[in-house]
Amino acid sequence: MKNPLYITSHGILSRKDNTLYFINETDKKQIPIHAISEINCFGKVSLKSGASTFLMKEGIVVNFFNKYGFYEGSLYPKIKLNSGLVVVRQSEHYLDVKKRQYIAKEFVEGIKHNILKTMKYYSKKGKNLDEYIENIEKENIDGDIAQMMSCEGRIWNNFYQSFNVILRKFPFNKREIRPPIDEINSLLSFGNSLLYTTVLSELYQTYLHPSVSFLHEPSERRFSLSLDFADIFKPIIVDRTIFKLVNNNMLSKKHFTYDVGCLLNDKGKQIFISEYQKKLETTIMHQTLNKKVSYKYLIRLEGYKLIKHFLKDKQYESFKMWW
């Protein structure tokens, strides 16, 4: 199985013959090109032109993050999977208000369901979350995109407020993004950036166009379909990773730097990434495929489901945790 490569140190990627090397001050490492699915650069990484063309040819997305762990951009290979029909139909579902609302609604339903499942898991473990669960349950997802967006906002708010009950340490009051003001905010920002790029790599393996989105506006600078998809999976991938890291004392204050805001340091990032990666590789039995699939693969399947919806093959239903 192909796995993403995470580079947290500074260095240069270069190509000699058909081998990719990562060179830094102390080391020259070979990188097995056929064993990696994407490269995520958290350190200052330079790419020599030979390395870039090689990576593009092999269809490997390279994502760059700034020193705060925010996503900056990607080196995105030319699109190898191209079907005019899918892109035309995808745009049709954006332009038609009713069709767009159907998909957007499914996305929010998925978010709501997955957040509730996550909360109920902790509620069973004895955390008192009844009030928040009730608040979310009574949210009725309807209306136009703006109304659904604000509904989604309220769902997340309730979920975030419940963090103080779920988490054993690190108080968390309010989601603050730029810059993250406390430990939990910085973990959320870092985790969400990671998931965004994971989704982008999975979308690259489908025929969907990553810029044509339904809940978010496609006019956002980023590949906004990736934002749509990421939200559905945040509760089970990012938030569950954070709960584990914090409640099992795997992260402490020494893994953060406190400057203008609060950020994970290199060691902290490494711990987070390895746990995140484990989460992505966790497998579950799929109901209709009748085989085990990883959480990461679920993201791609979500893409397939949307394609089937566009092709009038099968109506889209968003991913809802069934276990």
Next chain:
Amino acid sequence: MKKEDITGVMVQYYVLCKRELWFYIKQINMNYNNDDISIGKFLHETSYKREKKEIRLDNMVFDFIKRGEELVIFEIKKSSKLTIGAKYQLYFYLYNLKLIQTNIKGILVYPKERKKEEIFLTNEIIDEMEEIIKGILEVSNLNRPPIAKNQPYCKRCSFYELCMV
């Protein structure tokens, strides 16, 4: 799509899976990560090295041919399992060529198994081919993919996840 645009691959898909045919015509291809396809390609490149490969004629590509008293069209296959599609691909070539030359046959070769299978055009097959061509044109006009049916051979298909999810 026109009758002249029909290729051997389309005939294969038509016989085995009309849904995959629809995707193929709409240029949606899921085969980019399939090992079986890579093996087949490798086998195609490494076997029968002395022959001139990939003879193109209109919309047909023959793996290789031999000319003597009769014309023989060869098709290389990885395994003798599930060759019905390949068989009809050859029938399709013979059918197209029957106006040019009458003395003609097809041979399916399985280099890995050191086996071969001869194929001749009969009147029944000619009728069947005409039906198939009509059917392919019908599928190409469908507005949505034909419904997925779960067959035993679906498991190894690279469309499996797309169809079943």
